[in-house]
Amino acid sequence: MTHGRGYLKEGVLPHMWCAGCGIGTMMGAMLRAFEELGFGRTDTVVVTGIGCTGKLDDYLVTNALHTTHGRALAYATGVKAFNPRLHVVVVMGDGDGVTIGGNHFIHAARRNIDLTALVLNNLNYGMTGGQASATSPASSITSTTAYGNPEREFDICALAETAGANFVARATTYHGWDLQRSITQALTRKGFSLVEVMSPCPTQFGRRNDMKETQAMLHSLRDRSMPVAQYRALPACERVNRFPVGTLVDRDEPGFVERYALVQQRAAPEARIA
Amino acid sequence: MQGNEAIAEGALYAGARFYAGYPITPSSEIAEHCSLRLPQLGGVFIQMEDELASIAAVVGASLAGAKAFTATSGPGFSLMQENLGLAVMGEVPCVVVNVQRAGPSTGLATKPAQADIMQVRWGRHGDQSVIALCPATVRECFTLAVQAFNFAERFRVPVVLMPDEVVGHTRENIVLPAPGELDVVDRKAPTGKPADYLPFAADPDGVAPLAAYGSDYVFHVTSSMHGRDGYSNNDPANATWRVRQLHDKIARHRDEIVLTRTFDVDDMDILLVTHGATTRAGRAAALEARARGVKAGVLQLQTIWPFPDREVAALAARVRTVIVPEMNYSGQLAGEVRKVLGSGVDIRRVNRWNGTIIGPQDILDVMLRPAAAEENA
Numbered sequence: 283m284t285h286g287r288g289y290l291k292e293g294v295l296p297h298m299w300c301a302g303c304g305i306g307t308m309m310g311a312m313l314r315a316f317e318e319l320g321f322g323r324t325d326t327v328v329v330t331g332i333g334c335t336g337k338l339d340d341y342l343v344t345n346a347l348h349t350t351h352g353r354a355l356a357y358a359t360g361v362k363a364f365n366p367r368l369h370v371v372v373v374m375g376d377g378d379g380v381t382i383g384g385n386h387f388i389h390a391a392r393r394n395i396d397l398t399a400l401v402l403n404n405l406n407y408g409m410t411g412g413q414a415s416a417t418s419p420a421s422s423i424t425s426t427t428a429y430g431n432p433e434r435e436f437d438i439c440a441l442a443e444t445a446g447a448n449f450v451a452r453a454t455t456y457h458g459w460d461l462q463r464s465i466t467q468a469l470t471r472k473g474f475s476l477v478e479v480m481s482p483c484p485t486q487f488g489r490r491n492d493m494k495e496t497q498a499m500l501h502s503l504r505d506r507s508m509p510v511a512q513y514r515a516l517p518a519c520e521r522v523n524r525f526p527v528g529t530l531v532d533r534d535e536p537g538f539v540e541r542y543a544l545v546q547q548r549a550a551p552e553a554r555i556a
Numbered sequence: 557m558q559g560n561e562a563i564a565e566g567a568l569y570a571g572a573r574f575y576a577g578y579p580i581t582p583s584s585e586i587a588e589h590c591s592l593r594l595p596q597l598g599g600v601f602i603q604m605e606d607e608l609a610s611i612a613a614v615v616g617a618s619l620a621g622a623k624a625f626t627a628t629s630g631p632g633f634s635l636m637q638e639n640l641g642l643a644v645m646g647e648v649p650c651v652v653v654n655v656q657r658a659g660p661s662t663g664l665a666t667k668p669a670q671a672d673i674m675q676v677r678w679g680r681h682g683d684q685s686v687i688a689l690c691p692a693t694v695r696e697c698f699t700l701a702v703q704a705f706n707f708a709e710r711f712r713v714p715v716v717l718m719p720d721e722v723v724g725h726t727r728e729n730i731v732l733p734a735p736g737e738l739d740v741v742d743r744k745a746p747t748g749k750p751a752d753y754l755p756f757a758a759d760p761d762g763v764a765p766l767a768a769y770g771s772d773y774v775f776h777v778t779s780s781m782h783g784r785d786g787y788s789n790n791d792p793a794n795a796t797w798r799v800r801q802l803h804d805k806i807a808r809h810r811d812e813i814v815l816t817r818t819f820d821v822d823d824m825d826i827l828l829v830t831h832g833a834t835t836r837a838g839r840a841a842a843l844e845a846r847a848r849g850v851k852a853g854v855l856q857l858q859t860i861w862p863f864p865d866r867e868v869a870a871l872a873a874r875v876r877t878v879i880v881p882e883m884n885y886s887g888q889l890a891g892e893v894r895k896v897l898g899s900g901v902d903i904r905r906v907n908r909w910n911g912t913i914i915g916p917q918d919i920l921d922v923m924l925r926p927a928a929a930e931e932n933a
Contacts, residue, residue: 291787323774324770324771324772324773324774325770327620327769327770329616337788339776339778340787340788343774344774345769345770345774345775345776346775346776346777346778346786347616347619347776347777347778348776348777348778348779348780348788349612349639349642349779350612350638350639350641350642350779353608353609353612353638353639356604356605356608356609356610356612356613356616357612357613357615357616358616359576359602359604359609359612359613359616360574360576360602360612360613360614360615360616360617360618360620360624361616361617361619361620361769362616363574363576363600363602363613363617364573364574364600364616364617364620364621364622364624365620365621365768365769365770367770368620368769368770385605385606385609386605386608386609389604389605389609542600542602545595546595546598548595549592549595549596550595550596
């Protein structure tokens with residue numbers, strides 16, 4: 283056990299993320315999950331996009347592909363479709379994953395492409411100065427919604443479930459071990475698996491939304507989150523300002539890799555005749 | 557066989573085993589043909605949600621070891637520019653076929669044009685060089701598709717194959733090259749110890765070996781500025797070297813990349829500079845001119861970028877008039893020719909931009925006009 287250190291590039295710590303940010307926590311959980319599952323450096327490809335979360339690949343010694351904003355899932359789809367033996371893990375923020383990249387997100391889920399997406403949701407664009415993203419809550423204050431966000435936010439997990447993902451879980455960076463367990467589960471599922479990782483962004487989001495202290499957003503995640511079963515047992519009126527954590531969807535439908543193998547089988551006899 | 561089908565077959569001949577695309581007229585036959593053929597060959601055809609995703613998946617597959625390509629047209633090609641930039645920056649071999657149609661915007665969706673010449677060259681942000689090839693016949697669709705992959709693999713660059721709609725949809729009989737008849741180039745693989753592999757450390761030829769994800773060689777690729785090891789690097793000295801190297805690996809092999817053909821140029825007084833569909837019209841016009849006692853010859857540009865400046869200059873030095881027919885309004889190719897030849901030369905443009913093709917008579921009319929007529933007349 284090295285707590286995932288074997289996947290970390292030497293000499294890169296301390297990382298660049300702000301005090302109180304959850305990206306480092308998520309990275310740690312992901313690397314411990316890799317170790318738990320015995321992922322090798324050579325057969326693992328971490329694909330990232332742009333933003334605070336997109337910087338994550340700089341710390342790793344696995345294969346990595348750092349891509350353009352919002353397109354990480356599309357790049358990853360090409361990697362996995364051509365070489366299904368690879369473990370392909372896509373790490374994005376909420377801007378990358380479901381705002382600029384929303385179209386790729388729903389189609390990756392619909393296609394049920396066999397890869398794991400970790401979407402770190404810190405409710406805004408941290409790196410560019412705290413602008414509103416598609417997950418900024420309605421009425422929240424960001425650097426582009428000074429009078430309150432007039433738009434409603436996406437529920438990332440509901441989006442993935444509806445679009446057809448095999449596995450959907452939500453975790454927070456407050457609950458480190460639960461987070462790691464969700465990531466481990468996601469990495470072992472076929473088809474498209476998603477873990478939404480709720481994370482504080484004290485620097486940009488917290489300070490504008492009455493959570494000025496570094497730990498305030500973390501405490502908010504602790505206080506608002508609730509195990510799935512418990513959450514589902516609540517009447518709708520009591521769900522306000524709460525969100526479920528844990529496994530939300532766990533289906534066993536064939537993924538793209540399995541379905542495409544059938545396509546190749548059907549095509550093969552024709553090739554022999556030709 | 558149709559031009560678009562010949563492009564698809566040429567790609568397969570070159571070893572392409574991955575296609576990701578989004579349907580768009582007049583390129584869709586390439587996707588359809590690949591959806592039929594690639595699964596037969598154990599390859600992958602995947603229809604993506606848009607053109608942004610198509611080129612992204614192509615780049616991902618290429619890094620997993622595939623010879624990979626996509627095909628599109630005008631609006632789709634515009635959408636691909638951003639991720640094409642990543643292919644340049646990350647030095648990822650791939651081929652993009654842009655079957656040119658008339659714009660602006662969705663324009664004349666089913667009609668031909670040659671108006672993307674400058675978009676191919678300059679369409680992406682940042683400063684970069686590209687390789688672009690343009691076939692004039694169905695056979696060239698096949699052979700230049702093979703050549704496009706060879707250049708992409710040899711130089712670790714995206715290559716744009718840019719037929720116009722006329723060539724893409726032309727049907728003619730061709731003899732397909734036998735296996736082994738055309739050279740097929742594979743990317744240079746690393747040979748040293750995996751621990752020592754630097755994916756962007758160029759060999760003396762300006763090109764670094766490229767591993768595949770899943771091999772013993774672990775590597776990073778990024779759209780951001782990076783060092784020889786593939787990790788982010790914002791040092792000005794590194795950026796100075798990096799951008800220069802991206803340009804230089806194409807510029808220094810320019811003679812290998814620039815492909816042209818000439819017809820009846822030995823005794824000519826008038827030079828036609830053609831590409832794609834204007835080549836046949838130009839040759840017909842030149843033959844008709846000779847029948848009327850005017851000695852005309854044709855230089856066909858198969859490589860558009862890097863621009864065949866020396867080839868144009870060498871032939872233009874022997875004539876009194878240069879004629880550049882092209883299916884666009886602003887004379888994109890003529891502008892390049894003017895840049896090469898300077899202001900003292902009689903360069904005449906023949907342009908059409910309304911979705912109809914340039915015929916031999918259009919060229920002949922301009923050719924037989926008295927000398928010293930104004931450019932743009």
